[in-house]
Amino acid sequence: MPVGDIGRDHLTVRCARPVQTTRRGLLKAASGAGLGLGALLVGCTASQSTGEGGRQRLRAAFSSAGLQGTWNKLGYDAAMLWGDLLGVEVVWFDGEFDGQKQREKIELIVDDDWDFCAFQAHQTGILEEPVKRLKARGIPVISMDTLLVERPRLREAGVWIEIAPDHAAMAEASTRYLMEKIGGKGKVIHIGGESGHSGAQDRERGFNNIVGKYPEVKVVGGGVRWCNWKTEIARNTFDTLLQESDEPIAGAFFHNDDMALACTPALAGSRHEKMVVTAVDGQKAGLTGVRDGLLAATSVNPTCMIHGYSLIVGQFIVRNKEKIDEVPKQIILPSPLVSKESGNLDAMFFLSDPRHCLV
Numbered sequence: 001m002p003v004g005d006i007g008r009d010h011l012t013v014r015c016a017r018p019v020q021t022t023r024r025g026l027l028k029a030a031s032g033a034g035l036g037l038g039a040l041l042v043g044c045t046a047s048q049s050t051g052e053g054g055r056q057r058l059r060a061a062f063s064s065a066g067l068q069g070t071w072n073k074l075g076y077d078a079a080m081l082w083g084d085l086l087g088v089e090v091v092w093f094d095g096e097f098d099g100q101k102q103r104e105k106i107e108l109i110v111d112d113d114w115d116f117c118a119f120q121a122h123q124t125g126i127l128e129e130p131v132k133r134l135k136a137r138g139i140p141v142i143s144m145d146t147l148l149v150e151r152p153r154l155r156e157a158g159v160w161i162e163i164a165p166d167h168a169a170m171a172e173a174s175t176r177y178l179m180e181k182i183g184g185k186g187k188v189i190h191i192g193g194e195s196g197h198s199g200a201q202d203r204e205r206g207f208n209n210i211v212g213k214y215p216e217v218k219v220v221g222g223g224v225r226w227c228n229w230k231t232e233i234a235r236n237t238f239d240t241l242l243q244e245s246d247e248p249i250a251g252a253f254f255h256n257d258d259m260a261l262a263c264t265p266a267l268a269g270s271r272h273e274k275m276v277v278t279a280v281d282g283q284k285a286g287l288t289g290v291r292d293g294l295l296a297a298t299s300v301n302p303t304c305m306i307h308g309y310s311l312i313v314g315q316f317i318v319r320n321k322e323k324i325d326e327v328p329k330q331i332i333l334p335s336p337l338v339s340k341e342s343g344n345l346d347a348m349f350f351l352s353d354p355r356h357c358l359v
Contacts (some may be wrong), residue, residue, distance in 0.1 A: 058088045058115040058315055062307070063106060065122040065146070065197070066097030069229060070258055071281045075120070075144075075307035078357035082311045088115075090311070097229055099126040099196070106130040110137070116314035118142040118307070123196035125149055131158045140317050140324075142310045145301075147198040154329065160317065161327050163309050165335040167199040170299035171206025171253070173337040174278040177297045178251045181276040185216035186250030189241050191234050191263070192224040193255040200226075203255050203280060220249060227259060234259035239266055248272050254279040257286030257298055264294045282338050283352045290338055290345060297339035300348060304357040305333045 062079050064072045076092060083090040093109065095102030099122040106119070110133045117134055121127045124147045131141050131148055135158025143154065143162040154162060178188070190207055193200035204224050211217050220241050227234040234254070242249065249272045254260035260279040267273045279286060282300030289295035309331060316322060338348050351359035 055087050056319065058318055059113060060088050060090055060311065060314055061093065061106075061109055061112070061114050061117040062090050062119070062310075063093040063095055063102060063127075064120040064144070064307075065095045065102070065194070066229065067092075067094045068097060069256070070285045071256060071283055071301060071303050072120075074283050074352065074354060074357070075303040077354045078304035078307040079118075079311050081354075081357045082308045086312065086315055088311060088315050095120075095122045097122060097194075099123040103127055103130065110134055114139050115318045116140040116142065118144050118310040118314055119148060120144040120306075121146050121148050121197075123194060124198045125196075128157055134158055140314065142314055144306050144310050145199055145303075151330075155324070160324055161313060162330045163306055163313065163333070164199070164330070165301050165306070165333050167202035167301075168206035168209070170280050170301060170335045171203040171255075172210050173335070174280055174297055174299045175207045175210040175253050177337060177339060178253055178276055178278045179210060179214055179217070181296055182217075182250040184214045187218050187220050187245060187247070188250060189220050189238065189252035190224045191238060191252065191254045191259055192226045193229045193259075195226040200255055207253055220245060229256060229259070231258055231262035235262045235266070238263040242266060242270065242272055245272075249275055251276040251278070253277075256301075257281040257283070257289060257295065260295060260298075261285060261289050264289075282336075282348060284349070287338060287345060287349055287352065290340060293340075297337055297342075299337050300335050300352075300359060302333050302335060302359045304352065304359050308357060309333070 064075055067073050067076055079090050093105040102122050103126050106127055107130045110130045117139060119127055119141065128149050134141050140160045141158050143159045145164050147162065148154065148159050149157045192204055211219065225237045227237055252275060254277070257279045260277055264277055267275050276296045277294070278297045279295055280299045280301055282298045283303060286295060286298040290298055317327065336344060338345055348359060350356065
């Protein structure tokens, strides 16, 4: 089982080794030491009948910011895979990268029959009212990746647990690598996701934490350019910043791999062609970008773990009749940096494969 640091209210998952535990103690074991997906599955199948009629089939509502993103789509794949394995019918509501559309969809389904719900909000706060209605009905809600509301108010709003990476640390690792590669000086571009997304806000903070240590680095345009996770907006913004600079731009940091990979073709044959580009997500598209030299590095945002843990923890809460005070408020998942020299590229390709959905 993974070894982690446990405080009263949160857990940080680090690494994995095999474990066995009792049914009632399994979720607490996960909280105390951070179970990996495989170990959680072992515990579940040991504690529940694997026969078609021997285990209660559950129904869960899931929603993410937008399935147009490769990160979000792989999270969808993970939830569906683990749902099939664990007897949970997953019904998905696509946010379409539009907070209002996502809210409208969730508002329409809050009175339906759900055993639990797991949401990645397009913007922090946008789903607060429907989540409160789910709380009033006694339906557990899990916050995935992005804070559904500000952290101090999660339980008040009806969120049982937040399952997410450390977004600031992901950005720090990617930006630190960028600074090393450009020698700690020169111009850099900062392309952000959605300004109201708590993860994007933390990525901005992580970037600034590192860049602030390098007085010879200048951020083109004075700071982050928010692009709402949309590749077309990112590409247009990036092209404009390239054209405005008469001297080569040393590097760029992107809040996700999709936006980064949409922008790198503009570098070929330009005065910026030696630009070092780093990003966040570390799934197949980004890993391929690292392998092919389009990206220097990417930090893994473990979408399969986020969505898989949400499915697994949710079904444990329901099947084991867990009480909210038995569940940690937060589980922080690992986010390793991947580069050609990091030694983990092949492993990450395997773990993020949609047939496995493990990271």
